[in-house]
Amino acid sequence: MSGPADAFPATVVVDHESVRLRGNPLGDPYRRRIEVHLPPGYDGVRRFPVVYWLPGFGAHPGLTGRALAFGASVADRLRQAMEDGRVPPALLVVPDCTTAYGGSQYLDSAASGEYAGYLAEVVAEVDRRFATRPEPAWRAVGGKSSGGYGALIAGMTSDLFGAVVACSPDAGFEHCYLPLLPGTLDTVRAAGGVDGLLARRASGPHDVPFMVAMSIVAMGMCYAEKPDTSASDALPCDPGTGLFRDDVWQRWLTLDPVRMLPEHAGRLAGLGLLHLDVGQRDEYGMHWGVRALHAALRAHDVPHVYREHEGGHHGIEHVFTEALAGLWRVWREPEAPAERARTPKSRTRQPGWVSGTCAV
Numbered sequence: 001m002s003g004p005a006d007a008f009p010a011t012v013v014v015d016h017e018s019v020r021l022r023g024n025p026l027g028d029p030y031r032r033r034i035e036v037h038l039p040p041g042y043d044g045v046r047r048f049p050v051v052y053w054l055p056g057f058g059a060h061p062g063l064t065g066r067a068l069a070f071g072a073s074v075a076d077r078l079r080q081a082m083e084d085g086r087v088p089p090a091l092l093v094v095p096d097c098t099t100a101y102g103g104s105q106y107l108d109s110a111a112s113g114e115y116a117g118y119l120a121e122v123v124a125e126v127d128r129r130f131a132t133r134p135e136p137a138w139r140a141v142g143g144k145s146s147g148g149y150g151a152l153i154a155g156m157t158s159d160l161f162g163a164v165v166a167c168s169p170d171a172g173f174e175h176c177y178l179p180l181l182p183g184t185l186d187t188v189r190a191a192g193g194v195d196g197l198l199a200r201r202a203s204g205p206h207d208v209p210f211m212v213a214m215s216i217v218a219m220g221m222c223y224a225e226k227p228d229t230s231a232s233d234a235l236p237c238d239p240g241t242g243l244f245r246d247d248v249w250q251r252w253l254t255l256d257p258v259r260m261l262p263e264h265a266g267r268l269a270g271l272g273l274l275h276l277d278v279g280q281r282d283e284y285g286m287h288w289g290v291r292a293l294h295a296a297l298r299a300h301d302v303p304h305v306y307r308e309h310e311g312g313h314h315g316i317e318h319v320f321t322e323a324l325a326g327l328w329r330v331w332r333e334p335e336a337p338a339e340r341a342r343t344p345k346s347r348t349r350q351p352g353w354v355s356g357t358c359a360v
Contacts, residue, residue: 008044010079012036024113025227032096034122035062037075039082041088047133049331050121050126051324052161054143054150057103057215061096067127074181074317079320088331090140091130095122097150098171100201101218101231105170106150107255111224111234123160134251137162137272141326144168144183144320145286146215147203147314152257155271155300156264161274168282168313172289173256175353177219179285180212181237188239194232223252258293265300272330274304275323279311286313 014034023031039048044322055061063075072080097115098102105116127134140163141151148169155164168175186208191197194217200210220234231237236249254261261268270275274297278290287308293308305326309319 008038008042010038011075012038014124014129015140016126018118018121020114020117020121020189023109026100026221028099028113032118033061034096034125035064036092037063037079037092037094038130040079041089042091042131045190047131049088049140049327050093050123050132051165051327052093052095052123052139052141054147055094055098056145056147058211059147061098062094065093065275066091069271071103071278074320077317077321078324081325087321087324090134090327090331091126093122093126095119098279099218099221101221102214103146103218103222104144104150105219105222105255106153107222107335109222109224110227111221111229116157118260119150119154120158120160133164139163140165140273140324142166142275142324143322144316146170149257151209153255154258155268155274156257157267159267162271163166163275163327164268164271165273165275165326166277167319168286168316169257169276169290169293170279170286171257172292173252173258173291174286175285177216177236177252180216182214183209184213185237193319194230194235198231201230218250219252223255229256231345239320239354256294258289259308261293261296261300261302268297269300269302271340273326275305275307275326276321277307277309277323279313279343280308281310281312282312296305328351344353 014036016032016034018030018032021028024030026238031262042048053063075092077257079088079205097118099112104112106119108114108116108117116264116335136159139161141154141161142165144150144167148166149165152169154161159215186192186198192201197213197217217231217235223232223235236252237244276290276294278287280287287319
């Protein structure tokens with residue numbers, strides 16, 4: 001795509017046929033949309049870095065709509081921030097990694113499908129179609145909640161990205177998942193069992209208890225080891241009796257970023273930027289899980305930026321702008337990204353954050 005800057009729309013939707021998702025275990029579509037937001041000044045000639053933004057569980061795979069009646073869309077906020085110079089100009093790419101259960105955790109799952117592989121396909125497709133800087137140092141992956149988890153996993157297990165931004169990510173599974181189990185069991189029982197809960201995907205109501213229960217069911221499918229795992233068997237406890245399944249829970253824990261860290265600390269330490277943030281009032285206990293991850297990163301001497309804000313889990317879209325502003329550290333010309341990655345990171349507290357620290 002090349003031509004004058006004013007010839008390009010702000011947003012382009014790419015129709016992509018995936019090889020990795022063809023024949024997936026859930027029968028989900030293998031043709032997916034990729035939402036691409038072009039930066040100010042994009043003309044198809046000058047090459048730009050790319051931010052891959054991963055939505056959270058149950059979220060629409062796009063950033064054009066407003067999350068609330070108040071304020072602008074995330075896409076509009078970030079474009080304005082690029083125009084103002086607060087965020088470096090970059091393509092903003094949103095892949096569709098949803099499943100029949102609501103989310104994929106951006107993993108290659110035996111029971112849900114190969115969504116880490118699909119994310120790699122998206123990167124290749126964007127590099128093929130757009131004027132990008134097609135090197136890992138000029139790619140960032142970020143997201144909130146399950147999307148933040150996916151960003152962390154990509155940073156740990158893939159060499160595609162040179163920066164990771166994780167906002168309120170799933171981590172410290174004892175803190176973010178176990179407290180939700182009793183309420184999930186109540187919701188499942190009220191629905192007449194797991195099959196009854198799944199039937200509500202079409203009929204509703206899609207209230208908070210339903211979404212929480214569906215998220216736990218989806219996690220079980222994402223973390224399952226076998227392709228024929230049922231949604232009921234994927235839960236860490238029997239949905240009828242509450243009897244805990246230690247073997248299933250241990251499988252979940254192997255995919256907890258806190259427990260994955262020792263094996264992958266070296267790859268994370270090589271990133272140009274690793275940014276973590278979380279709200280001090282997170283409704284799902286994410287703040288304790290992310291605090292645990294922060295402590296583990298410090299124990300393994302992994303450089304990272306860690307911040308806590310005064311919010312909860314929802315309505316915090318404004319923090320995305322502040323988080324992505326950190327990419328100036330790794331994308332500012334003319335200094336090479338690899339050289340910038342070795343420079344000390346600022347410990348200056350940002351406006352709007354109640355605490356800020358950087359472990360180096």
